[in-house]
């Protein structure tokens with residue numbers, strides 16, 4: 001049950017009709033995995049731990065560098081050279097010490113990702129390359145998870161939400177039929193504005209909370225294309241593709 005302090009901590013969201021005490025319980029019981037703790041992953045983790053997600057897993061093998069600081073909102077200058085997951089665990093617990101935090105200081109790979117991912121309800125992609133995104137797609141399909149993909153570059157963000165418990169759900173490979181090279185939506189070579197990362201990550205966190213609360217409409221079967229330079233948001237429908245890896249699942 002909630003303590004009085006918990007009720008006060010979450011009062012501004014509990015007061016929402018679509019959340020309430022029941023919704024807050026769902027949030028406290030949820031297990032979310034964030035893979036990649038950079039420009040997308042850090043706003044996701046920040047918002048989710050404040051909302052009260054009961055258990056947060058984080059996969060990242062990188063250390064904080066000075067070039068991360070313009071967009072990766074949970075890090076500061078003292079963190080440079082330290083492992084991101086180590087810093088994040090401390091910061092999450094400073095915000096909300098009741099949250100169970102599991103850190104995986106590994107690169108997301110074929111050999112380790114399935115084992116980690118299957119323990120969580122909702123999977124969030126904060127990676128910066130398509131190889132990792134396709135791996136997340138593959139294992140989320142296999143274990144019928146909910147997966148929220150984010151891809152950002154320059155002033156543009158792409159967001160996908162998949163619910164693989166639904167047979168009709170398309171997957172990431174239905175949209176990207178070939179293998180987009182890692183040069184596509186790559187912030188290292190193309191550059192990225194901090195606000196683009198922050199807004200895209202915040203939208204991913206928003207999708208997570210709606211899934212957990214079972215309210216509103218998720219992006220299922222759509223891609224949201226965000227053009228922040230011209231402030232154009234487009235939601236584009238796409239369908240399950242014949243012959244795709246998701247066809248027989």
Ligand SMILES: [Zn+2]
Pocket residue numbers: 170171172173174175240241244245246247
């Ligand atoms: Zn597919």
